Amino acid sequence: MKILLVHAHPEPQSFCAALKSEALARLxxxxxxxxxxxxxxxxxxxxxxxxxxxxxxxxxxLVYALEQRHNQKAGTLKADIAAEVDKLLWCDLLLLNFPVFWFSMPAILKGWIDRVFVSGVCYGGLRFYDRGGLAGKKAMTTITIGGQRHMFGPDAVHGELETMLRPLLRGTLYYVGMEVLPPFVAWHVPYVSNEVRAGYLEDYRARLATLDDIEPLAFPSLDDFDEKLHPRRR
Amino acid sequence: MKILLVHAHPEPQSFCAALKSEALARLxxxxxxxxxxxxxxxxxxxxxxxxxxxxxxxxxxLVYALEQRHNQKAGTLKADIAAEVDKLLWCDLLLLNFPVFWFSMPAILKGWIDRVFVSGVCYGGLRFYDRGGLAGKKAMTTITIGGQRHMFGPDAVHGELETMLRPLLRGTLYYVGMEVLPPFVAWHVPYVSNEVRAGYLEDYRARLATLDDIEPLAFPSLDDFDEKLHPRRR
Known part of the structure; x- marks a missing residue:
């Protein structure tokens, strides 16, 4: 696959950067x-x-989405955006590598989405979810998080991690039509030993070796909704 | 109440800006x-x-949260952050006024959270949720969104709006201990008539008149978890 790795950590020596390097070395x-x-x-x-x-x-x-559509067609998007749009359209798999800030992406990555997931190309009108503009591509998130594994789950203090990440996994990556692989998570990163970190890297190598075979997360299909997006009665 | 209104829209003539102006005029x-x-x-x-x-x-x-804590204590946070931290600590109610981008905040607002919700003051260790550093304050979001009301709900195409906004409502605002009021939502904003917009402004005036009486959203209490954050058996 052609893979675009988007990395967003302010410390080049971070464990998050080590995960990026591991991906670059192995893929x-x-x-x-x-x-x-x-x-x-x-x-x-x-x-x-x-x-x-x-x-x-x-x-x-200014209607931002409307101008995205217009400028994408006219070839007049700002150069830094156009370069990223090219990379996004080039890739088969988008790999987002970041530390979780406030159960979400650091602003620098959120803004990469805001500016690069351009309307008209990535979505528009009824072209979203399994009819999104980037259907056929895959996406995966590789995240470092301060919390511990037992803090996430049905009865856990923060509930399900995938629910906390829903605006990204479902509302963004799946919204534009990508198959979204389960996140790779390195837990409690600021607090764990080097041995535990080495274990995460080993797990990550195994994940990177099997990227083609991972089952994507299940999300609703637009087939279950009518043309006004009301649920179809079955 | 002392209210800090944080507004984040790139178009000064937007309906989102009209909601901001309405709040400034009425509060x-x-x-x-x-x-x-x-x-x-x-x-x-x-x-x-x-x-x-x-x-x-x-x-x-660089461990960003650690340096937030250190620099807040030392009085050496960058001036733009320190000014916003002062406003945040001053207010009784934080009012976030923004257009929904990707079921979330525009990056400029996400980064305001990343940089201004400083560790040590707003949270730290077991000081989160109902024990968060900003307990006693309230928060409300006022949002404009492209989607329609029927696209959100238990069986709707995007599920519950409050689930899509969970990293913000629960994972951020409640995380730091604020009581989180239900979002005020102006639906389908780019597509509706001026009459519908006028109706939203009228609804908003009613909301602004009753801010003191609105019941906050219900979220888990840390009382239901032990000191390692495992659920307590009852």
Missing amino acids: PGHGHEVRVSDLYEMNFDPVARDTDFGSRANPDY | PGHGHEVRVSDLYEMNFDPVARDTDFGSRANPDY
Whole structure:
């Protein structure tokens, strides 16, 4: 597969960066081709704003998604966005590698999504979920988190991790049509021993070796909803 | 109440900005004092990074939360963060006013959380949820969203809105101990008529008039978990 690895950690020596390096070292050996967007290294600007657009469908009033569509077609997206859109369209698998900040992505990565998942290409109208614009691609998240494994689950203090990550897993990656693989999680990272970290890297190597075979998460199909998006009666 | 209104929309003429203006116009009449952080107007930098810290607990390796704690105590947080922390600690109610981007906040607001909800003050160790550092304060989100009301609910295409917003409502605002009021939602905003928008503003005025009386959302209490955060058997 062609894999785009998007990495977003402010400390180059972090364990999160070690997971990135592990992926870069191992994936080619499994027959994959990898490109990287290291957002902190790139000093990526995550703020969606009017200067993202070299031309305007409506110069007087900014509807961001509408201008994404217009500028993507016109070839006038700001260069930093256009370069990332190219990488996104190139890849078969999008690999997001980040530390969990507030049960979510660091802002630099959230803004990569805001600016790069352009309307018209990635979604639009009824083109979402299994009819999304990026259908046929896969996505996986590799995350480091301060919490411990037992803090997540049906009766656990934070509930299910996949519910906490729902706006990303379902509301973003699946929204644009990608098959979303279960997250790879390194738990309690700031507090664990080097042995435990080594174990995570070993687990990750096993995950990276079997990327093609992992069953994606199950999400609703638009087939179960009518053209106004009301649930179909069965 | 002392209210901090944080607004994050790139278009000053947006309906989201109209909701902000409505709050600014009405809240003083209900006896509230209001301060505003208009993040786009401030050109707020949302990226958490090493330059946020004027001194370092560990100059060789950045653990962002640890340096937040150290720099907050030392008074060496970057000025833009320190100013926002002061406003956050000043307020009785935090009002987040934003358009939903990817079932979540725009990156500029996500980064306001990343940088301003400083460890040590807002949370730390077992100080979270109903024992969070900001216990006693309230929070409310006022959001504009492209989707329609019937797209959210138990059997709806996107499931419950509050589940999609869980990392924010529970994982962030409740995490730091705030009572979280139900979101005020303006649905389908880019597509509705001026009459519908006027109706939203009217509903919002009613909401603003009764802020003191709104029942917060129910979330788990740490009383139901032991000191290792395993569920207590009853």
